[in-house]
Amino acid sequence: MFKVENLSFRYPKNEENTIKGINFDIKKGEIFGFLGPSGAGKSTTQKILIKLLDHYEGFIQYDGRNLVEIDHDFYEDIGVSFEMPIHFSKLTALENINFFKKLYKNHTDVEQLMKKLGLWADRNKKVGEYSKGMKIRLNFVRAMLNQPKMLFLDEPTNGLDPSNAKILKDMIKIYQKEGGTVFITSHIMSDIDELCDRVAFIVDGQIKEIDSPRNLKIKYGQRTLKVEYSEENQTKTVIFNLDDIKTNEEFIKLIREKNIETIHTGETTLEDIFIKVTGVGLHHD
Numbered sequence: 256m257f258k259v260e261n262l263s264f265r266y267p268k269n270e271e272n273t274i275k276g277i278n279f280d281i282k283k284g285e286i287f288g289f290l291g292p293s294g295a296g297k298s299t300t301q302k303i304l305i306k307l308l309d310h311y312e313g314f315i316q317y318d319g320r321n322l323v324e325i326d327h328d329f330y331e332d333i334g335v336s337f338e339m340p341i342h343f344s345k346l347t348a349l350e351n352i353n354f355f356k357k358l359y360k361n362h363t364d365v366e367q368l369m370k371k372l373g374l375w376a377d378r379n380k381k382v383g384e385y386s387k388g389m390k391i392r393l394n395f396v397r398a399m400l401n402q403p404k405m406l407f408l409d410e411p412t413n414g415l416d417p418s419n420a421k422i423l424k425d426m427i428k429i430y431q432k433e434g435g436t437v438f439i440t441s442h443i444m445s446d447i448d449e450l451c452d453r454v455a456f457i458v459d460g461q462i463k464e465i466d467s468p469r470n471l472k473i474k475y476g477q478r479t480l481k482v483e484y485s486e487e488n489q490t491k492t493v494i495f496n497l498d499d500i501k502t503n504e505e506f507i508k509l510i511r512e513k514n515i516e517t518i519h520t521g522e523t524t525l526e527d528i529f530i531k532v533t534g535v536g537l538h539h540d
């Protein structure tokens with residue numbers, strides 16, 4: 256869907272490049288995550304891909320065409336949901352949606368979509384009276400208005416309670432099942448882990464890793480097995496190396512003879528990998 260080669264970008268006021276020669280592709284039908292510490296260049300990259308920023312160096316291809324040569328029709332193809340919801344607060348949700356709908360040729364079934372996101376009952380409420388979570392969901396409705404081939408989502412679940420975050424994630428999964436492609440940034444690693452087929456880690460304008468969450472976990476994971484068993488009314492813990500587990504007599508003896516409570520492989524989380532790759536802890540706003 257997208258092919259990005261040697262992309263560099265400098266904001267006119269800055270001396271240094273913000274994006275420093277990155278390469279990646281986004282395959283049709285995949286959910287591609289873009290992760291990195293604050294200020295790494297995630298939003299900048301996203302803005303370049305959606306043609307809000309130009310004058311970049313390098314080459315970007317969208318659906319087989321040079322992005323530079325694609326005209327306004329590009330916006331018929333994509334849906335964008337950025338972190339800061341932008342709506343007319345004095346208009347109702349439906350009035351807002353009907354306004355934005357007019358910008359596009361293709362239209363989705365707004366009633367269905369708003370119902371799925373739990374907003375239909377409040378469609379005639381002014382957006383100024385919406386909660387933050389409602390505005391975020393309304394943003395998603397806007398992004399989906401034109402039945403886009405590709406969605407750009409910047410922190411889509413930030414500010415949503417767990418049940419609304421689940422609704423949104425389920426909708427993203429359904430969108431993918433129906434053939435959609437997604438570019439997503441988030442600081443919520445469990446969401447990224449759940450949704451993304453592949454992720455890229457960007458640090459200071461450079462990509463440090465690109466792979467599936469599973470492969471990254473294998474690469475950065477500890478190959479250990481933790482066994483907890485009970486003995487004399489106490490829980491005891493032993494950690495084994497997973498590589499020679501088949502022939503480890505102590506492990507085999509343990510599971511034959513003891514009352515096992517739990518067995519877990521030492522899985523690394525995406526959050527651990529983020530810290531290892533970027534050298535920065537996750538900040539939560």
Ligand SMILES: Nc1ncnc2c1ncn2[C@@H]1O[C@H](COP(=O)(O)OP(=O)(O)OP(=O)(O)O)[C@@H](O)[C@H]1O
Nearest residue numbers: 266268269273291292293294295296297298299300
């Ligand atoms: N309009 C601008 N003019 C000059 N510099 C900018 C502008 N917008 C962003 N920058 C700088 O570019 C760098 C990358 O910013 P960007 O917003 O892409 O980071 P990010 O990875 O999306 O961060 P966050 O996770 O906080 O959203 C930062 O150093 C930022 O200060």
